Amino acid sequence: MDLARISAMDLAHAARLLRGVRDAMLAGQRPRVMPRPVISESWGRALTGGVDPDHGSRSRLLGEEELEERRRASPLLEILPVLREALVSVADAAEHIMVVCDAEGRVLWREGSAAVLRKADSLGFALGADWTERAVGTNGLGTPLVVRRPVQVFSAEHFVRTHHPWTCAGAPVTDPRDGRLLGVVDVSGPLRTMHPATLSLVDSVAKLAEARLRERHVTALERLRAVAAPILARLEGRALAVDVHGWTAAVTGMPPQDRLALPKSLAPGRTWLPSLGSCRVEPLPGGWLLRLEKPGERPEPLPAARLVLDVSEPRGWTLAMLGGARDWTHELSPRHAELLYLLATHRRGRSASGLAEDMFGDPGRTVTVRAELSRVRRYLGGVLAHRPYRFHEDVEVEVVLPDSPARLLPHSVAPAIRAARGVAEP
Structure with missing residues (x-):
């Protein structure tokens, strides 16, 4: 059903x-x-997960102290004024509420119509509630968390029957510094006040909030550059200063690069x-x-190693290199998780056109594929060969899959991955 025509x-x-x-x-x-399709696949995940279609699952609410701690720690706190200014007055006038959850689906903030807030309380849609698909099935917070794109859920598109009088429109907010999913901003309210433009509004506000985070990142990077530049000027050899997300602030003795992929945990010392x-x-x-120990030489090739690609969760995919003293773990972006999964299933290799067909259903989109794989090779080095693209033959690759094919990279709309989930193309 086309919601724009409702x-x-x-x-x-x-x-x-x-x-x-x-x-x-x-x-x-x-x-x-x-x-x-986005609703059908979400219903499938809810059924597989055993969600009660009549009442959902009312999990324990966060206590006041835990709620406040999550609020203080959330990067969403920085952009809450942007969300409030753009959405709360609109939501209140339309008898809706604005709701913000973190990346774990916990409701951190709710504001808007007092009458609608009381109705939300009756459903357990309260501060500190778990509003993931695992708890309440298809909804305007949990479903965008999984598929990582804006979703409007109308009436009985909600998996849980008691939510059918509601319409919700939610958009994910990602951190522009590292692509990490921070949470979802949502506007929810009674079915009778539904408007098809709500989703576009919420998505635009989410992008505005991300732009504000990007501005703050640029400012922080400039501060780091001011500190690092005089230090680098006194050094010989190759060195670079990066922020905690790997973005380069200053460099000496080597070509500049925008960003360096850092492992999950980085500590002072030799690495x-x-x-x-x-x-x-x-x-x-x-x-x-970062001071390179062997100036003028190319990065050392990785010896025979074991790679573990973990795509078992709906989000938070990782690639671990296990090679003795050189163990290394990197959190993957959604696109890189897709590409590396496809390469892991084609150990003999895949051409750029073949990957473009797998990813987009269009073998002509090789420029996008090559650009993304060029970024992957920056942190995989010699592990990833090309012509065709493939993992090096000496590297053992293990893929950790979810307990159900329906949960495999659920954000992905790539034809090959949808087929792996058992979804028929229209």
């Missing part, structure tokens, strides 16, 4: 139609009208990075000084 339809009739679609799907029957080889790590205010 405003021209009778809302009650549309809601009844969707209830029939949901009931048929829950009964294992084929409905007369198929739900949208090894696939893209640089052996180096010394020293702390700087807001970042690190």
Whole structure:
């Protein structure tokens, strides 16, 4: 069903139609009208996860101290004024509420119509509640957390029956410094006040908030550059200053690069990075000084090693290199998780056009594929060969998969990965 056209339809009739679609799907029957793919796949995850379709699961609310601690620690706190200014007055006037959750689906802030807040309380949609798909199925907070794109959930598209009088529109907020998912901003309210433009508004505000985070990052990087520049000027050989996310602030003795992929945990002392080889790590205010130990030489090749690609969770995918003293773990972006999974399933290699077909259904989109794999090779070094793209033959690759194929990289719309999830292409 096209939500953009519902405003021209009778809302009650549309809601009844969707209830029939949901009931048929829950009964294992084929409905007369198929739900949208994002909704159908979400229902499948809820069924696999054992979510109660009548009531969901009311998990323990966070206590006041734990809630306040999460609020203080969340990067979303920095952009809360942006979200409030853009959405709260609109939500209140439309008898809606603005809701913000963290990356674990916990509701951190709610503001807007007092009457709607009371109705939300009756559903357990309260501060500190777990609003992930695992707890309450398809919804405007939990589903964008999984698929990592804006989603509007209308009436009986909600998996849990008691949520059918609601319409929700949520958009994920990601950290522009490292691509990490920070949470979701959502506007929810009664079905009768639903407007198809709400999703576009929420998505625009989420992007505005991300832009504010990007501005603050640029300012922080400039401060680090001011500290690092005189230090680098006194050094011989190759060295660079990076922030905690790997973004380069200053460099000497080597070509500049925008960003260096850092392992999850980095500490002062001697370390090894696939893209640089052996180096010394020293702390700087807001970042690190990396001094390469062998100036003028290319990064050391990685010896025979074991790679563990973990895509078992709906988000938070990692790649671990296990090679004795050179163990290294890197958190993957959604796109890199997709590409590395595809290469792990094609150990003999895949051409750029083949990967473009797998990713986009279009073998001509090789420029995008090559650009992304060039970024991957910056932190994998000689582990990833090309012509065709493949893992080095001496490297053992293990893939840790989710307990159900339906949960494999659920954000992905790549045809090859959808096929691996068992989703038929339209």
